[in-house]
Amino acid sequence: MKKFNWLNIWQNVRLLFIIVALLLLYSFTLKRNGERKLTKAKVEFVGENQLFVTHETVNKLLIENNSDAQSIRKDKLDLNRLEKAINANSMIEKSELFVSIDGVLKAVVKQKTPIARVMDESYGFYVDYEGSVMPLSAISAARVPLVSGKIKKESSKDLCDLFRFIYNDDFLKKNIIGIQILPSGGLIMKNRNFDYQIDFGSTINVEQKFNNYKAFFQKAVQDSSINKYKRINLRFTQQVVCTK
Numbered sequence: 001m002k003k004f005n006w007l008n009i010w011q012n013v014r015l016l017f018i019i020v021a022l023l024l025l026y027s028f029t030l031k032r033n034g035e036r037k038l039t040k041a042k043v044e045f046v047g048e049n050q051l052f053v054t055h056e057t058v059n060k061l062l063i064e065n066n067s068d069a070q071s072i073r074k075d076k077l078d079l080n081r082l083e084k085a086i087n088a089n090s091m092i093e094k095s096e097l098f099v100s101i102d103g104v105l106k107a108v109v110k111q112k113t114p115i116a117r118v119m120d121e122s123y124g125f126y127v128d129y130e131g132s133v134m135p136l137s138a139i140s141a142a143r144v145p146l147v148s149g150k151i152k153k154e155s156s157k158d159l160c161d162l163f164r165f166i167y168n169d170d171f172l173k174k175n176i177i178g179i180q181i182l183p184s185g186g187l188i189m190k191n192r193n194f195d196y197q198i199d200f201g202s203t204i205n206v207e208q209k210f211n212n213y214k215a216f217f218q219k220a221v222q223d224s225s226i227n228k229y230k231r232i233n234l235r236f237t238q239q240v241v242c243t244k
Contacts, residue, residue: 041105049111052137053091061085062097062107082107090135093128114142116163116179118151129167131160145189149181158203162187165206171214194226201235209234216240 043058045051062082079097086095086107095109112134114126126134126142145166151159159181166172176198178190189198200209213234220226233241 040103041107043107043109045109045111047110047113049113050140050142052111052114052134052140052142053089054139057089058086058092058095058107058109061089062105090133091137093130113167114144115160115167116145116147117142118147127160127163129164131157145176145179147179147181150183151181152185155185155203162203162206165210169210172210175217196226196229197231199231199233199235205237208237212237212240216242 041059041062043055043062045055079099083095083097086092086097086109091111093110093112095107097105097107099105112126112132113129114134115129116127117136118125118127124136126136126144127147128134145163147163166176175192176189177192180188180190182188185202187200187203189200191198198213213232216232217226220229228244229242231243233243235241
């Protein structure tokens with residue numbers, strides 16, 4: 001007759017009891033945690049940009065019907081829906097939402113990055129780093145080149161690449177403050193500290209043209225001749241033609 005190992009059976013029963021108890025405790029904890037109400041909402045902006053949208057604006061999007069955060073239960077919160085509502089704001093690039101253990105609804109928000117300000121005939125707007133339209137802000141203004149003239153659909157990508165090139169270059173970012181788009185598609189640029197015009201031409205060979213301009217600028221500043229010029233022509237990639 002086969003003997004039972006009562007010690008092993010008892011150990012297995014005890015292990016099963018512990019597992020069931022842990023599952024019940026976990027289920028109870030989840031239920032209690034879900035029934036808890038939020039203590040507050042907190043907004044954190046990431047990135048180096050100045051604020052173009054207020055904390056209050058994001059807070060209103062966070063709390064359903066603009067009600068008090070303490071009236072919302074954690075298990076009734078739809079984080080995906082709230083993220084979509086925040087990301088739909090034309091100033092915001094993306095956001096991430098989560099609820100901490102102590103009931104704080106936190107939104108980590110990244111704003112769009114403006115790289116040029118376009119002054120159209122009827123209204124103004126920013127072009128952001130991704131090439132999308134971004135509205136002007138009522139609370140802050142970005143220090144980016146002011147663009148005048150008509151942006152044609154067929155040239156918009158090349159222009160965005162040029163704006164992005166200026167934004168990514170420390171020297172150009174500080175010095176190029178204005179870009180005029182001519183009917184022919186050529187560009188006239190303005191320097192922050194000097195009165196001359198930069199005849200850039202088309203958006204072809206952008207990097208080479210800017211390298212030529214930097215070399216000219218460095219030499220002209222060193223020999224104090226920079227104030228003599230009225231026009232700097234960068235159309236020819238092999239040389240810089242200056243007019244007094």
